[in-house]
Structure formats: C-alpha cells, structure tokens
Amino acid sequence: MIQLYWKNATDRVIGAAHGITADELSAAEPAVKEAHAAVMEQIRSGTLGYAKLPTRRDYRDEVMKLVDRYRPGATDVVVLGIGGSALGNIALHTALNKVTHNYLGGRKGQPVRLWVLDNVDPTLVGDTLKFLRRRLKTTVFNVISKSGETAETAAQFMIVRGLLRKRLGAGYAERIVATTDAAKGTLHEIAAAEGYTKLAVPDDVGGRFSVLSPVGLFSAAMTGIDIDELLAGAAGMKRHVETTPWRDNPACILAAIKSLAFAVKGKHTHVMMPYSNRLLGLADWYRQLWAESLGKQFSRDGREVFVGPTPVRALGTTDQHSQVQLYREGPNDKLVVFLEVLGHERK
Secondary structure: OOOOOOHHHEHHHHOOOOOEOHHHHHHHHHHHHHHHHHHHHHHHHOOOHHHHHHHOHHHHHHHHHHHHHHHHHOOEEEEEOOHHHOHHHHHHHHHHOOOOHHHHOOOOOOOOEEEEEOOOOHHHHHHHHHHHHHHHHHEEEEEEOOOOOOHHHHHHHHHHHHHHHHHHHHHHHHHEEEEEOOOOOHHHHHHHHHOOEEEEOOOOOOHHHOOOOHHHHHHHHHOOOOHHHHHHHHHHHHHHHHHOOHHHOHHHHHHHHHHHHHHOOOOOEEEEEEOOHHHHHHHHHHHHHHHHHHOEEEOOOOOEEEEOOEEEEOOOOHHHHOOHHHHHHOOOOEEEEEEOOOOOOOO
8 A cells, every 4th residue: 555654744844934834734624625525526427537447347358358369479569659658558567567577578478578669769669670570470569549640659650560561461460459549530440441459548538547448458468467456456545545534645635735835835846756766667657647737828717827836757866866966955946755665576
C-alpha cells in the first residue's frame, strides 16, 4: 500500500513562511471535501471512465486472449505511440520488470523485450528497426492511436508497415496489433481492411489515464507483468481513496498540500524525485498527468488565467549532484515529493 508522509511540508518543520499551517489546512477542508464528493459522484454515475478500469474484466480478458496467442512465439514487442499511449506503458515496464529485462530476452522462451518508440527521431526509429530486422517474424508491433491520425504515430506506422510488407510479404498483418477506437477512425478502418488484430481504446478514458486499459495492459502482459495483480492493486487503492476520511486519505491530503503550496506559498515548481531508477518512468508519466490536467488557459467559469504548477522530475541520488544546489540555494519556489521504496528486491 502506498503511504504518504507529508509533515515535512508543514510550518512545524520549515516555518510558516514556506510550510503549510494547521489553519491553512483547515481552511482548505471544505474545498477538498467538495472536490472529493464531485469525483465520487462521477464514479457513482459511471461518467469517470478511468475509475472503472481496475474492474473491467472484459478488457483484461481481451488482452490475455491475445497474449496467450502471441507471447509463446514472441521475442519482442514494439509500442508505436506517444504521450498517453507510451508514458504509462514505460512506467509499468520500468517499475515492475527487472532493470536488465531487455538484456535477458531476444529468444523464444525468454522474457519478451519491450521497445517504446515515442518519438520520430530517425536514429531512434531506424536503429531499433535495424536491430529487430532478423526477428520481425517474432516481433509484435502494437500501434496505439484512438483516431489513427496522431501524426508521429502515423508516420512510424507507415514505416513499420512498409518494412513488414517488404520482409514478410502477405503474412505481415499477423505482426500488427492495432489499439484504437472500437468503431471508427482512420486506424480502425485500416486495421479492418488489412486484417490486423484490434484492441479497443475506451471512449470515456483520456489518453494519459489509459494505462489500465488495453493501451497499457497488452505490452505489460506481453513482457510478463501479472496484470491481475496490477488491477487488483489498483482496485484496492481505489477503494482506499474513495472511503478514507480526507485527513488520512493520500489523494486528498496530497491535493491539499500541493494546492496550498502553489496558491498560498508561491511554490510554482513541483518536483517528483524517486530514489529508485525503476520509478523514474513513473516520474516521467507524472509530468504528463500533472501538466495536461492542470495547465489551463481558462478557468472553469471562462476567465483567462494561464495557470498551472510546472512539474519536474528528478532522480535521487543522481540529481543530488546535478539539481539539488538549485533547489537548496536558488529561489524557494519548489515543492519536492520524494518517492521511497521500503522493500527492494535487493538490499
């Protein structure tokens, strides 16, 4: 279970000029409770799509059916996607698979390696495809785009499709899994016309929140992650944040601390700093979740506000020797969230 220790952000530790006071936290209570109640109402009404994902058995079953089909003969899986179609996948892979995962695979019966092409850098794409050229018959290309019109992903897909057609001939379509809209869109139409296997991108889930849908579950399960345990853990945390009183609720209290730090204490930069290399992908994904959710030109009532804390990711102890001097001696405008793993596999 995730635990949150937040007392180091209070005035008792760092003083009232920069720390959150008891009165400030109490003053935030009505807004926090109102926000929590609003989210709960969306969950109860079924309008908050990502909240349903931990218990969507149909998505889990569709994914595992394909994994059972592809994984026994696979050496590699390549994700063609960007943003919400890549960062969550990377976060799961780096957090839950071994650091050496991609060094151990490459042959049938060994771990299926994961490559995520989330940029159109010619060297990244070209070198990866060159590396995989001898294993195209055992590589699964998972192209992820709800519409199929994401420019970067579409460009990658056309390159990969051309390579597969040239090298594999008529059977090339067997190597492509298209994760896209279930009923419409450019990629849906191409997949139907050319006979690709399809997985659904949920209609009611934004891309950055889609990791527990087929968008993230397929690559995770292909590389050996137990998605049943993953979904059970997510469901457990969902129950926890739905039912726990706000002062003991990690979601509510972290939201309150971050909001007060930004709006009251002038902390406009929010750093996430894991002390585990395996959680660096999580910090990268956090930047997207934070920036796309809170960076706003307009307020809810239509006023132009240009508001939002700037998310930064750092890695301990690496960035103690590259960034911490700025954090300690530069402008005191940062809130830092440290991530600690209590039980590493290796001591």
